[in-house]
Structures are given as C-alpha cells and as structure tokens.
Amino acid sequence: MSYTGHTDTFTRDNLPPQDQWPDLVLDETKFQYPEKLNAAYELTDRMVEKGFGDRIALIGHGRMRTYKELADWSNRIANTLVDDFGVKPGNRVLIRSQNNPAMVAVWLAVTKVGAVAVNTMPMLRAGELAKIVERAEIKLALCEMRIIEEMNLCHAASEMLESVISFDGMTGHEGQLDRLALCKPVTFNAVETASDDVALLGFTSGTTGAPKATMHFHRDLLIIADGYADEVLQVKESDVFIGSPPLAFTFGLGGLAVFPLRFGASAVLLEDASPLNLIKYIEQYQATICFTAPTAYRVMLSEKDSAYQMRSLRVAVSAGETLSADVYNLWHSLMKVPIVDGIGATELLHIFISNRMEDAKPGCTGMCVSGYSAKIMDENFLEVPNGTVGRLVVKGPTGCRYMSDDRQQKYVKDGWNITGDAFTRSDDGCFIYVARVDDMIQSGGYNISGPEVEEAILKHEAVAECAVVGATDEERGQLVEAHIVLKSGVEAEDTLALDIQTFVKNTIAPYKYPRSVKFRDSLPKTQSGKLQRFKLREE
Template sequence: MLGPSAHVDTFCRDNLPAPEDQPDYLLDAFPYPDHMNAAYELTDRMVEKGFGDRVALVGQGRSRTYAELAQWSSQIARALVEDYGIKPGHRILIRSANTPALVACWLGATKAGAVVINTMPMMRKKELMQYLDKAQVQLALCDLRMLDELEACLGDSATLEHVVSFDGTAGFNGALDHMAARQSTEPFWVKTGRDDVALLGFTSGSTGVPKATMHFHRDLLVIADAYAKEVLNVQPDDIFVGSPPLAFTFGLGGLAIFPLRFGASAVLLEQAGPAQLIEIIERHKATICFTAPTAYRAMLLAMEEGADLSSLRCAVSAGETLPPPVFEAWVNKTGREILDGIGGTELLHIYISNRFGSAQPGSTGTPLTGYIAKIVDDEMNEVPRGTPGHLAVKGPVGCRYLEDARQTTFVRDGWNLPGDIFTQDEAGAFHFASRSDDMIVSSGYNIAGPEVESALLAHPDVLECGVIGVPDEARGAIVQAHVVLRDGVAANESTAMELQEFVKATVAPYKYPRSVIFTTALPKTESGKIQRFRLKQSEDCAGAFTPNEDAPD
C-alpha cells in the first residue's frame, strides 16, 4: 500500500506496475516518515545537523559548502515553481556532465517535487526524444555548452515546453542562474511522500528500447543508509571521487547521495578517466573511489610509476565483475581490498557486496542488511550451493518499470531477477559467473566469459581483455578473446598461442580462447564498462589468431 502523495501531476503513480507485478519490499530496517523530501534531507537537514560550513562539493575550480548548496538548490526550486510553473509530479530532464551545477539542479528539481531524469551529455536527439516521449517531460535543464541536441527536440516533442540553460562552469550565464539569483535563499521544499517517485533511471534493453525505472524518495536514502553506512562506514572527513556519470545511478549514489547523506565531500570531474582520477586523488587526498576494474588496473600501473594513492581507504568496484588478478594485485600493492559489489539501475545501487576484512578474490560478497538473495533455476526453485543459477533478490528497493511489459520478466514471485548467473558457496558468499545472456555454449560446455577474462588478466603481458562467444559451425560457438597487450609486446601468433596455453594451464582447458584478436583499445561506456555487444558486432577480425584444430583441449 502506497503512502500519501504530494504529486499534483499523478503520471508516475498512475503508471507504476500493478501491485502484483512489483517485488516484495523489505522495509522493516528503514522506518521513514510518511512525508519526506530526499533533497531536503541531503542539504538543509545536514545544515541543521551542524554541517553548514563543511565542504559538500568541489568542482569547476571552486568549493561549495553544505549551507551554500542548501541555499542554491532552494533558489533553483523556487525558480522552477515560480518562473516555470513546475508542479509536484512534473518530470524534469537534466543534461550535463558531472559538475556541482548538475547536483544543484537535481536537488532543486527534487525539492520542487519534480521527478528527475538525469541524462548523459553524449546523448543525441534520437535518444533524448525516447526519454522525453516515454516520461512525457515538460521541462529540461541543460548545461549551456550542450544545448543543441535538446533544443532540436523542442519542435518534435509532444510535451517538452522549455529548455532552460544553466552554467556548468561555475559562471552565471544561464537563464536558470539569473532566475534563481532573484529568489530567496530561505529553505524551500515540497513535503513529498516517501512513496512519491523522485527519480526515473533509464536503462537500455537488448531490444534497444529504453526502460525507465521508478525510484521513490525513500529509495534515495535507503541506498545510503544501507550500503554507504554499513559497508563504507562513511565519515564526515571522507572525500569521494569516481568516474561514473551522475546520470548513472551508480554515480548518483557514489558521488552525490552517499557523501551528502553523511556530511562528507565529493570532488566532481567532467572527464574522469584513469589519468584524471589519479590526479585528483593525489591532489585532494581522496579517501573513497568509485570506478570500474579497468580503471583500477590503470591505477596499478600508475603506482608502479610513482603515483601516490595512499590516501584511499576504500576502492569500490562495480559495473563489471572484479577479476581476481586485479583484486590480488591491488591488495599486494596497497595492503587494502577492493570492495566488489553488484547493483543495477532497477535496484538503484549495490545490494550485494564484500566487506572490509573479509573480501575475497572472485567473490561478490553477501547481501546488505535488509536484503536477501538466493540462486534459482528457470522455475524459481532454489538450487544447491555451488550450482550455477539465476540470482534472485529482495530488499527495501526493487524494480518498478514505467509502463513496460518487461516488468514481469524482471520480477517473478516477488523476487527481482537482475539477469545474472551466480553461484553461492557453503559460507553464503555469492560468486558471479556471467550475465544470463552472455554464457558461451561451446560443444555442449557452458563457459563463463568473465572466468576466461580473469585467466587472461593474470598473464603479465595482458593489459585488458574482453571475452565473447562467436558462432562456429562445428562447435556452435567458440570463445574469442579481444586483448590489449602491454607496450612492447608483439601482437603476433606466438603471443596468441602463449596466451592460449596460459589459459589452459589456469582453468579447464576447454575454456581457452580458440580465437585471439589483438586490439589497441576495448569499447567502453563512459563509466569504464566494457561493451561486449560491440565486440560481437565487430566485423574486423583481421589479426585473429587460432590454434591448430588438431591440438588437444
């Protein structure tokens, strides 16, 4: 049963999945009041708790305290309501890279009771139109440096009425900046219901048609009060950095919600590749980093060359499974563990994670407090420990697609099914095997691509790799490895055969890559996640090396 709502525009609540199609929610550990506004809790409430003079955000050459952020976001909220007619429940799309201004706009829109859609700055008109149409967006806020694609949508969108610019460079040149500056700095927020939708997180399906996941105000705080409190033990003197865009819920949690919930600071970068991350960790003495395994490999190389990353007390890895060789190399180099975890847009953030002092290579850990998980077969029967199966999860958050038939695929019998194949060991820890659709079946053998990747990454000449299955007339499919070598290593048949023999000696021989393609870079998302589907789409197999087919497995 949903609690009271402040939404005048009931579009989101009207388009929630039917109660019987939603997962079961385990809320006993999170007794929030009926009315709450997540943006108020992350700003004005923190000022009330005495954090007003502490730095909340760093970016674009300046710092913003909690008091400044609270006032800034309240001014934006007032401008949205008074100058642009925003009503509680209206949808607002935001287009920007990671800047303090983006965070202020997100907080301001949330304070106004709107439902926010954060989007990637690289998106084009076609993609933006899908979001605008599906969410029936009335107003968009956009960094003035990237207005063109959104303004091109104005004439074609059936609902979009305004594209309002803001200055992401810490300047004062956007229309929203001028409107907000005229508003009072006194606290302002709509007393939304805890079960009012606050955020739409879009995620693409295999069909290419985006799905919008619906998250309540309570959900935004749950992920902090669960993962960030229990696992990270965030303290006010922590400084967060990371690579994921705030448009991804992984980034929104790790670089905005988590630090702001506990009075800590976040350093934001528009471009946050490994080189930039290393530089800001050194300069700001960052303590908590959120990024993908590929970036941690780059950091290891940088440390070999003298980079000082000793301030990091916590390295969080998600988006890709963490290969054991990366975990082990990090521990050997820093004396600290990388905390691997699994989350997703549907459940907003991480729900299974390793913990300090008990993290193990190749393990994703155990469910957070308030969550339960199990491994099931195709009929939802729990399988014996050690048997691969579908991961099923319940917790205080869960999948709610906005008017989408795929809801009943993700949620079955009250459980969320994220689409991952896992095993659970006798001690209760979960171990990732593959995405449900990424298992390679070759000559009747089930081969998990990440396991082959881990084996390859243990070879000293391999910098990065991505493993996929490709069609094969004789075997149905074969394992193909796309490999980035360290500088100075020859990309030739001899190296390919050396890697194949190395894999055979590391895992079951039938899992070795029968095709090896050397490349200078792997396709990745902006958060560093390898795009294996692009490897599968590639027609350029020049330079592929295959062994003698008569060689024994």
C-alpha cells in the first residue's frame, strides 16, 4: 500500500493493522490489476471504448439505457459532485435509493470521483442512518427524492452531515442533482485511484446484531466479476440479469450492477422485486440470470404457468439462505435449467463457495470459487476430517477488513476469514452447509442444526415459513423452538402444533423435533430477506 489517489485518507487511516488482515491471495494470472485503477471507469467508459456503447446496460421504469448513455450520465454527475459540491477523493458519500438505474449512475459517479460510496437501504430510519453517518464521518448524502424524508430528519439532527442532495429515481430530472448535472459535460477524467484504495463501505445486514463497516477496494469490485461471475455464471454479453437483492447490499451490487456491466450484459432493476414481479419481468425482458433467495424461488414455482413464463432463464442463483433439497428438486423437475447455491459474506464482498452449473446437486453448497480456499476447523482451530461438522474458514483474493473495529480480531485468525458458518465436507470435496454457528442448538447432549429442522417443517402442507432457534431450558440446556408462519386460511391450533411435531419426528431423527412451537404472523428478516434468528433468540 504505497500509491493512493485519495487526498482524504480517512478510510486508509482506519483500515485494521496489517497484522490483523486476512491473507489476500491474488492469482498471478487471473487477479492482477494495474496500480492505478478506477472500477467505475472500467465498468462504463472502458466498455464504450471496447465497442459496447450501443448495447443496453440498464433497464428500469420502462426505459433502456445504453452503455454510452450510462457513461455520459455518470460523467455528468461526477462533474457535478466535483464542481458544485467539492467532493474530494476519499470523501465518504452516502447513497440512499431503491433499485433503479439512477442509483447505479450515482454510485458510478461517486466511484469515478474517487470518493468512497456508502450504499444504504431505502427502508432505514433517521436514527439508523445517523449511526452510519457518524461512523463513516459522512458530510454529503445523495438521496432519491421519493424517500428523502428520513434522510432530511437525519440531516436536521446531525452535526456531521452537511448536505442532502436529491436525485430523481424515476424517468425525469426533477432532483437537485439531476438539474445541475444536465448542464455538465459528458466527459470526465476519472480519478486515478489505486487498485487498493477503498471504493466501498459495506455495512453488514445485521443478521448477527450490531452492523459493522466492511471495506472494499477498487480491485475487489472487479475480482468478484472476474472470478465468480466469469467462472460460475459464465456471463455473456447477451445475458440479461434480474433479481431481488437490494443494490445497497454487496450481493445485489455484484449481481445486478458489477457483473452485467463487467461483461457488456444488461440488468433489469426492479423497485418491487416480489416473486410475482420477477416472473412477470423475466418473461417481458427475456432475462437469462436470476438472483434471489430460496423462499422466493419456492413461491415462484408455485404459480401456475411460471415455468413457461421463466423459460428464458439459463441459470438461477440462490443465496441469502441455504438452498434446501426440496426447493432444488422442485426447481429441476419444472425448469430443466440449473439452480446454483452459493455462500458469500459482506466481509468478502460476494460468493466464494458455489455449485457449478454442470455439477450442482441437492444439499451441497459447492466448491471454492477460483482463487479461494476453505477448511473446516474445530474449536481449537484444527482441521477436522471429512464428514465432521466444524467452522468454515476461507481465504482468497478478497477478505475482511472492518473499519476501525475490534471485531476484526475475531473474524480473522492466522490469515483465515472465520465466516461464522458451520459446515461439513464430503469426501469428494463438496462443502455442505449445516447452520450458522449461532444456529447450532445443543439440546440434551445432541447438536442439532436449526436449518435442518426448518427444512423438515417446511415440508408440512400447512407451513408457509419457519425459523428454528434454541430456547434456554434448565433440563436440556436448550429446546428446539420453531417459529412458524402458516399458509393463508390455516388456523393456528394446538392440534396443528402437535401434528407438525409428529410430522418432523417422522421426517428426520426424532430427537430433533421442535419441543416448542410458536405460531406467528411474520418472521423478522433483514431487508435482503435473510432470517434474523438472533431476534427470535432475544425474545
């Protein structure tokens, strides 16, 4: 870390000490990038130079934007950020928007000027935004005008945040940023940031409590495309991406922005990416790659004629929660195209273990993406034999760097990233997800996987959703407790709870059945759709 394009060195100064970093393994042929690298320039202007200018880059609100239009649009905004708001390389800029092309253009512009983008969820409240603003010392926020109220409330109460500037997420140019950008040139000399300058602060989605700020370099944004997207998805310029994850999360930013733009493909951006809307727009835009969670795929497959409507897909990507064998088999029985499971982490930016299209199989998360290696370790940090459940550790070209956070030392040990997931590995090298380490339940001397019990419960005809956690019990240490959302029209009754318990006993080993059953109207989830089991444990 010598050269830097940042004049504001806040993020570089707040990187963890070098001896707390994970080993970053950069393949000599695949992941070599020049010292000076601006990821946003590579995803736009460079693509125009390569001849992709007239190809469709982004689709949203019924309008299609070409690569040339996206490059021009983001360059106008970049000029505005420098000329009108004095943004310097290294400044942190908060972005708040729903999934739409405008958000992508704004994110690219922020990255082009060498600033550090902090993408935030549109449903965050003023108090939650304030924590991010204070933590990252943010002075400028760019907010989609339809959801600006909470941002303004944050601004009014903050001594740190100096300006909130609106932009139009629809098809017009009604925001302050848009009006200023209309008068700017369509060319901009992107700041020559270093490949290891921080480009993105990704705040964790909160499945395990207080959020942490993860730090990602310019090269990292290209690594996830040149690795996972190239190897596993085999992206072609003719591909059309679609999906539900928010762009504010790294899973969504990769799958719906970085991956398509890196390869000259297209992305359909939906503000309402419900399962029914996904089916509708897959058919309308002949999407070929879909990103969403297993629960959404289950709903999509339950719709009449959905397989016909989704016939343009060539691969479905499942992440966020483990892909059950039940959903996997249902998908293959109806769709005849691959569905690939994978596991990633905000700390490592995107997916690092995945199935491959040619050898995906139920119940298997897959093998390491090129450049990554993984092991299963016990509590003493010793590797366990195949077939033994332990903690997953991984290293590769990306890795955890928390911004000024003592939890760095817990996530990284001896150069390995400790993901917090319990896994086992088969003799043929396939990594098999068991649970989050926190979701392993120790009851009556048995170790029980919460997600395994969930999968069994979900096979019951009355169950729509469920989450299984360990509840404190004096006699057994913990009880297996199931929180269940029933299908529409089904009444919550004691007899039904007993029937579900009996059903689970007949489906998996009887000692794993839920001794406590609680019916609920809904389950707590992050805005990316992940179950927040820790909230159920807190109850």
